[in-house]
Amino acid sequence: MASNDPYTTKKVTSDAYADKVPLEGKVVAVLRGTVANRGLDLIPQPSRAVSKGEVHEVILTSEPVAPGSRVGAIAYLAFVEFQSGGILLSGDKVYAGGQEIGELAGFDMSHFPNHMNIVVRGEPRSGEERGISLNTKVSFLMRS
DSSP states (O other), X not given: OOTTOTTTTTSOXXXXXXXXXXXXXXXXXXXXXXXXXXXXXBOSOSEEEEOTTOEEEEEEEOSOOOTTOEEOSEEEEEEEEESSXXXXXXXXXXXXXXXXXXXXXXXXXXXXXXXXXXXXXXXXXXXXXXXXXXXXXXXXXXXX
């Protein structure tokens, strides 16, 4: 990571985003299971750009984490294919099938470039436990 990264040097924060388009995806794989000590390392940057058609994994945790944190206990929700390009931002409200499931906490890049892990603070119940099905709409909306 570059030593002049504006997020790690605290020159820019997520408050730099005045507005952004909502992002939507559809579930392409429903996940099951939880892990008590997953050990995900969230990158310090609060945002990631995604392109139309990219597939990324959504993971839930109830831990009070933020960009730069380590995440222990998680539940696997789903893999989501994005329907358009845009920006995901820490603090975005996340909905699955119209129900709010939590707030985007950050990003883990342990599987990148295959996919990134999008970590959401919310009740750590798997996609299967929540009754999520294939093609369920998942939305990421900027907090007001």
